[in-house]
Amino acid sequence: MKIAISAQETGWNAPVDPRFGRAQYFVVIDDTTGEISYIDNRANANAGHGAGPNTASLIADNDINVVITGNGPGGNAARVLATMGIGVFVGASGTVRQAYEDYKAGKLMRQ
Amino acid sequence: MTQYQTQLKEQFMRIAVASGKGGTGKTFLSVNLAKYLSQFRPIVLADLDVEEPNSGLFLKGELIAQEDRARMIPQWIPEPCTLCRECQYNCNFNAIIQAKNQIMIFPQLCHSCYACADLCPENALRMVPQKMGVLSRYRIDNLCFIEARLNIGEEMATPMIAQAIDYLDKNFSPDILQILDSPPGTSCPVIEAVKKADFVILITEPTPFGLHDLTLAVDTMKKLHKDFAVVINRYNLGNKDVEDYCAEDNIPIITRIANDRRIAELYSAGQLVYDKVDHFSKALGDIIDFLSLKTTVK
Incomplete structure (x- = not known):
């Protein structure tokens, strides 16, 4: 399963970005292989309009199963993620590692 | 027998009433100026504040026409x-x-x-109409009132405003004076509302917020190369900064409407004020003189 965490940088120690559509990066963790990679979302992060749906489209293209973020996506992005069957967990903070551990421990809220 | 004198070309025929700050008196001035002028000549008042049109609260007229308005959006095949x-x-x-x-x-x-x-x-995509609002046309004696109202939940005001202006272009001869009650602010809806106006009245109040938003509105009008001037409402409140700013920037102040409890009382009861408060009637006279709007009745 592939988990994407909205972040301000890349890697385990990157700070979580509480925003979904305007996050610069998504750190991607494959929890079966333990592999870590990232999605570059900078083009969408700086969009004038519709950052949310475009980011959600990019998430879907990368075959992500679960998104972890802070505040949660807005209505348009949530519609795309729901249509694609992608789970959304909100309330993440601190580093990517912290957010991943919180998710594993069931501390994050499913939206 | 009365005859209307209309002065063509050399006078402003489409006047927008705008502001930076909300609640400075756009609707107040628009409806009263329109009703006052309608004593002398035919006039069109259009409420383009489509998200919350409220000119109609002060005008009790006969509904002449009403039509749904749509904008085109894509549909996937x-x-x-x-x-x-x-x-x-x-x-x-x-x-x-x-x-x-x-x-x-x-x-x-x-x-x-x-x-x-x-x-x-x-x-694989075709454009289909999606209803966005309603355009209504009322008649009150010499005054024709057009209300553009966006449906609740619609987020974009600009297309509705554009269609209302298109309606004005198609339904009224260019020698009939039009007053446009514009939305507040300085973003797309205001620009759409004023872009085809010959003149813009910026109404403000003599407070720090009034001044701040007036400067934004002035910058916007300059960028649009609009002819404009200022009306100060609720004069005697606040401070002199708005006047100093206008003097420094050579912006004409057409008139000052005194802060008056009677005006607030009448307005809050949904009444027109142009014929009830003398100093306000005089202020309207100042605007008419400034814009050389003919009110001569032969």
């Missing part, structure tokens, strides 16, 4: 679609995206530019 993503690339507003094997459309973000549909190589 899955069969011919090859999922090439061309539509997503072509949309400047990210209103259409491809999510895996489907195309999703966000009408709230769509600016009805047709790029997605016209540039789709497979003709």
Whole structure:
């Protein structure tokens, strides 16, 4: 399963970005292989309009199963993620590692 | 027998009443100026504050016509679609995206530019009308009142305003004076409302907020190369900063409407004030003189 965490940088120690559509990066963790990679979302992060749906489209293209973020996506992005069957967990903070551990421990809220 | 004198060409025929700050008196001035002038000549008042049109609260007229207004948004036809993503690339507003094997459309973000549909190589998108609001036309003696009202939940005011102005262009001869009650602020809806106006009255109040938003409105009007001047409402409140700013920038102040409890009382009861408060009638006279609007009755 592939988990994407909205972040301000890349890697385990990157700070979580509480925003979904305007996050610069998504750190991607494959929890079966333990592999870590990232999605570059900078083009969408700086969009004038519709950052949310475009980011959600990019998430879907990368075959992500679960998104972890802070505040949660807005209505348009949530519609795309729901249509694609992608789970959304909100309330993440601190580093990517912290957010991943919180998710594993069931501390994050499913939206 | 009365005859109306109309002065063509050399006078402003479409006057927008705008402000930076909300609640400074756009509707108050628009309805009263329109009703006052309608004693002397035919006039059209258009409420273009489509998100919350409230000129109609002060005008009890006969409904002459009413029509639904729609804007065009794309609709996806899955069969011919090859999922090439061309539509997503072509949309400047990210209103259409491809999510895996489907195309999703966000009408709230769509600016009805047709790029997605016209540039789709497979003709898999067609533009369809989506209702956005209602245009109503009322008559009150010599005054024709047009109200443009956006449906609740619609996010984009600009297309509704554009259609209301289009309606004015098509339904009234260019020698009938028009007053446009504009939306507040300095963003797209205001620009749409004033862009075809011959003159803009910026109404403000002599407070720090009034001044701050007036400077934004002035900058906007300068960028649009609009002829404009200022009316100060609730004069005697606040401070002199608005006047100092206008003097420094050589912006004419047409008139000052005194802060008056009677005006507030009448207005809050949904009444017109032009014929009830003398100093206000005089202020309206100042505006009419400034704009050389003919009120001569022969």
